[in-house]
Amino acid sequence: MLDTSNHIPLRDVLAGPALNEFGSFKPLIDRLRRPLRDLRISVTDRCNFRCVYCMPREVFGKDHVFLARDSLLSFEEIERLARVFVSHGVEKIRLTGGEPLLRKNLEFLIERLATLRTLDGKALDIALTTNGSLLARKAQSLRDAGLSRVTVSLDALDDHLFRRMNDVDHRVADVLRGIEKAHAVGLAPVKINMVVKLGTNDQEILPMARFFKSSGMVLRFIEYMDVGVSNGWQMSEVLPSEQVIARLNHEFPLLPLDATAQGETAQRWKYADGTGELGVISSVTRAFCSTCTRARLSAEGKFYLCLFGSQGHDLRRLVRINPQELPLADAIAQIWHGRKDRYSELRGSDGASVLTTDQPRIEMSYVGG
Numbered sequence: 001m002l003d004t005s006n007h008i009p010l011r012d013v014l015a016g017p018a019l020n021e022f023g024s025f026k027p028l029i030d031r032l033r034r035p036l037r038d039l040r041i042s043v044t045d046r047c048n049f050r051c052v053y054c055m056p057r058e059v060f061g062k063d064h065v066f067l068a069r070d071s072l073l074s075f076e077e078i079e080r081l082a083r084v085f086v087s088h089g090v091e092k093i094r095l096t097g098g099e100p101l102l103r104k105n106l107e108f109l110i111e112r113l114a115t116l117r118t119l120d121g122k123a124l125d126i127a128l129t130t131n132g133s134l135l136a137r138k139a140q141s142l143r144d145a146g147l148s149r150v151t152v153s154l155d156a157l158d159d160h161l162f163r164r165m166n167d168v169d170h171r172v173a174d175v176l177r178g179i180e181k182a183h184a185v186g187l188a189p190v191k192i193n194m195v196v197k198l199g200t201n202d203q204e205i206l207p208m209a210r211f212f213k214s215s216g217m218v219l220r221f222i223e224y225m226d227v228g229v230s231n232g233w234q235m236s237e238v239l240p241s242e243q244v245i246a247r248l249n250h251e252f253p254l255l256p257l258d259a260t261a262q263g264e265t266a267q268r269w270k271y272a273d274g275t276g277e278l279g280v281i282s283s284v285t286r287a288f289c290s291t292c293t294r295a296r297l298s299a300e301g302k303f304y305l306c307l308f309g310s311q312g313h314d315l316r317r318l319v320r321i322n323p324q325e326l327p328l329a330d331a332i333a334q335i336w337h338g339r340k341d342r343y344s345e346l347r348g349s350d351g352a353s354v355l356t357t358d359q360p361r362i363e364m365s366y367v368g369g
Ligand code: SAM
Pocket: 047, 053, 054, 096, 097, 098, 099, 100, 129, 130, 131, 132, 151, 152, 153, 193, 195, 222, 223, 224, 225, 226, 227, 231, 364, 365, 368, 369
């Protein structure tokens, strides 16, 4: 029987690994027949920005209590868990946060992850999502450690607006330098994520497209999502991707592209003049749960099956009491087998939540994007 609480009983864990007839782990399929392919690992819940849609200052102020240092998974523990996830079919790992570049010596973790091989013997695809503030300084060492590519969040080119949105008065020029450096050292293709909040930064859609068109980088427009409880989300502040595309099409004719991989979050478009591509991520208006192959691990080792999951499964306890990998493998298999999350598909088309008010909601800064 699947354990759905945070606490995974030891007797279930010791029941034995999910091995196939060749003695290796079977790729995992959840209740909706979705495989486990991507793992997002949050390495910290701290951030040096206070983006208004993610960590509003009123909630994440001086009194906010962040995770204690000894409650974070160590790099060795993350590597052990990642190894098990990879043995279950994970091919892509994305490091996130909070701001992942705030985690000291992150390069050491990347070096460890870069030694892992997928079930068919390939190197793992290791990506990082960052606000870019420390990227100019770190891009080369991240690349040298084995990072494959980077996604930089950037919500405006206008310095005044950018400072207002990050709410710590951080200059856009530093992030642009980080982006250039990442591109130059080959953390490619660099992707740029812009969260569009209607009435706040939607006037930046066209300037951003003009700036990144022909750059070899891929700009993606993300619908503002109802993650967590702290951002005071309202449907009236969401600009549907369809309207983003219509605005862009006005200036740059666009053609749709096919998805490159199952479970891809972005719908891809190319500029008709052949100068590159862009994407839209329509988490609110066009749910993609049916192909969602993503699992999430919080910085303190909680395993979440969905961005809107209200409960995480405590893998830190398991990794700390089990020197072997088999019990961990079995626990992860049991949890994924029971997965039937599809929040965005169930959410009303008017944006009405399907979570009750007494269900805890995780914050994006806790579990990563
Ligand atoms: N700090 C890093 C950064 O900003 O790239 C990594 C963590 S951040 C939580 C990951 C991504 O989530 C970012 O691209 C951010 O823009 C996005 N994000 C945060 N809150 C969001 C929301 N309410 N709706 C849509 N995207 C959101």
